[in-house]
Amino acid sequence: MVVPNSAVARPGALRRLGAVLFTAVLFAGVTLVTSQDDASSVVGPLAVPKADCGPGALPETSTQGRVPKSDYTSGRVKEGYLCNTTQTSHQGSSGGFKTLRYTDSQGHTCAFYDSTLTVPRDIVSNTLSGDGLGTVVLDMTDPAHPKKTANLTTVGMLSPHESLLVNEKRGLLVGVLGTFATAPGILDVYDVKTDCRKPKLLSSTPAGLLGHESGFSPDGMTFYVSSAFLSFVAVDLTNPRAPRPIYSEFGVMYHGMRVSDDGRTLYAASLGQPGPGGITGSGLTIVDVSQIQDRVKNPKAKILSKLTWRDVSIPQVAEPFTSKGRKYVLEIDEFVDLVSFKGLVDLKRAPVGAARIIDVDDPRHPRVVSDIRLKVHEPSQRDGEQSHDPGASFVAQGYAGHYCSMPTRKDPKIAGCSMILSGLRLFDISDVTRPREVGYFNKPVPKNTKITLIPAIGAYAMSQPAWDVQRNEVWYTDSNSGFYVVRLTNGVEKLLH
Numbered sequence: 292m293v294v295p296n297s298a299v300a301r302p303g304a305l306r307r308l309g310a311v312l313f314t315a316v317l318f319a320g321v322t323l324v325t326s327q328d329d330a331s332s333v334v335g336p337l338a339v340p341k342a343d344c345g346p347g348a349l350p351e352t353s354t355q356g357r358v359p360k361s362d363y364t365s366g367r368v369k370e371g372y373l374c375n376t377t378q379t380s381h382q383g384s385s386g387g388f389k390t391l392r393y394t395d396s397q398g399h400t401c402a403f404y405d406s407t408l409t410v411p412r413d414i415v416s417n418t419l420s421g422d423g424l425g426t427v428v429l430d431m432t433d434p435a436h437p438k439k440t441a442n443l444t445t446v447g448m449l450s451p452h453e454s455l456l457v458n459e460k461r462g463l464l465v466g467v468l469g470t471f472a473t474a475p476g477i478l479d480v481y482d483v484k485t486d487c488r489k490p491k492l493l494s495s496t497p498a499g500l501l502g503h504e505s506g507f508s509p510d511g512m513t514f515y516v517s518s519a520f521l522s523f524v525a526v527d528l529t530n531p532r533a534p535r536p537i538y539s540e541f542g543v544m545y546h547g548m549r550v551s552d553d554g555r556t557l558y559a560a561s562l563g564q565p566g567p568g569g570i571t572g573s574g575l576t577i578v579d580v581s582q583i584q585d586r587v588k589n590p591k592a593k594i595l596s597k598l599t600w601r602d603v604s605i606p607q608v609a610e611p612f613t614s615k616g617r618k619y620v621l622e623i624d625e626f627v628d629l630v631s632f633k634g635l636v637d638l639k640r641a642p643v644g645a646a647r648i649i650d651v652d653d654p655r656h657p658r659v660v661s662d663i664r665l666k667v668h669e670p671s672q673r674d675g676e677q678s679h680d681p682g683a684s685f686v687a688q689g690y691a692g693h694y695c696s697m698p699t700r701k702d703p704k705i706a707g708c709s710m711i712l713s714g715l716r717l718f719d720i721s722d723v724t725r726p727r728e729v730g731y732f733n734k735p736v737p738k739n740t741k742i743t744l745i746p747a748i749g750a751y752a753m754s755q756p757a758w759d760v761q762r763n764e765v766w767y768t769d770s771n772s773g774f775y776v777v778r779l780t781n782g783v784e785k786l787l788h
Contacts, residue, residue: 345781346614386768447479469502506548
């Protein structure tokens with residue numbers, strides 16, 4: 292379905308229909324029901340301290356994280372919003388869920404990113420613009436001038452949804468075809484270690500079973516695939532030319548998965564468990580996968596613990612790290628609480644999960660130690676004027692979170708989070724109990740000029756950021772406007788070192 296430009300100026304039945312269809316594509320047509328607190332009757336976690344912007348800033352004009360409708364009317368939105376950041380370069384006009392950085396055996400540095408949230412959305416616009424389809428490969432020899440060297444359009448790379456990952460140790464780029472009822476889980480494995488600029492296809496097989504999200508053991512031997520609500524599969528990549536499933540479980544509602552450095556513990560963002568009253572218990576599930584890692588015959592994956600929190604929306608992923616010798620994960624929820632019936636009925640009152648730091652030093656007793664969220668995420672803000680901002684009322688956009696990352700797993704001082712309409716947000720996490728905002732970069736699209744399934748207006752920052760520590764830069768994509776290289780300034784860059 293193509294939505295005309297005029298739909299932006301007068302949102303109505305057509306836009307609402309498009310929203311429903313696009314959300315169905317993203318979530319594979321699942322209807323989930325949980326019991327949650329009414330966001331209008333509780334005070335959720337408060338926002339982190341607002342960033343202090345230094346020279347060269349183009350600061351936000353309203354609430355922390357907000358791009359008000361008045362900025363679209365006045366034209367202010369065209370300038371973008373910068374705080375302790377500056378743009379090094381920009382490429383393309385679309386993006387998806389992952390931005391990855393890799394340096395090959397010859398010293399070439401490349402960026403990989405999926406070019407769309409889901410295939411129907413950008414086919415026409417990406418074809419007309421020359422951006423091309425599938426997974427984009429950029430030569431980043433000169434970050435100020437990214438050079439596209441390939442579009443990977445094999446089945447798994449055409450729409451890998453949230454599964455695209457690169458393994459540093461073995462130089463493997465892997466993606467699984469995902470969504471629209473999870474798709475057949477065609478798993479594509481590419482060699483990028485030899486020459487990351489020209490990835491070489493090693494295999495394309497149905498080993499993933501069903502696709503959506505993923506995880507990679509740090510040793511590069513095991514790739515985990517989840518369909519978000521049906522299946523959980525471990526794929527042996529010892530021989531990347533012949534991937535083979537070695538563990539499968541059905542009825543497991545895992546979303547993004549990350550694995551400990553030793554490969555023995557899996558941190559799964561869980562959508563919950565089905566029961567008589569619907570789906571409950573969304574949060575973090577910690578799983579012992581040591582038997583899979585050790586290649587035990589008929590392995591078992593043992594759940595060590597489950598953790599939830601009151602303001603949970605849709606758990607997306609939990610990135611492990613250490614700080615001062617203790618183990619943590621930085622977990623982020625996506626969107627508003629679409630898994631709640633109340634959320635589907637009244638989006639203004641649906642909780643926004645945003646992000647949090649969880650102590651997992653004792654994997655059997657994890658605990659939340661702090662929250663990372665903006666003022667726009669607070670319940671007091673969501674039912675007011677900001678609900679009328681462009682993109683704010685769209686269920687698969689809005690003021691919410693999607694992906695976070697850190698430049699290192701060992702004692703990171705900074706984290707970057709793609710927070711959809713609020714753009715790329717930067718947080719000082721050197722004190723895990725008191726995170727604070729230190730910068731942002733947001734380039735909203737002022738008006739829809741692309742032929743897409745859903746009108747491309749506002750920011751649509753959905754991708755996991757990648758880090759170039761040596762150059763004090765962070766990379767990410769905005770689904771509405773493409774790939775960005777962003778330099779940290781005014782002392783914020785010191786948090787990278």
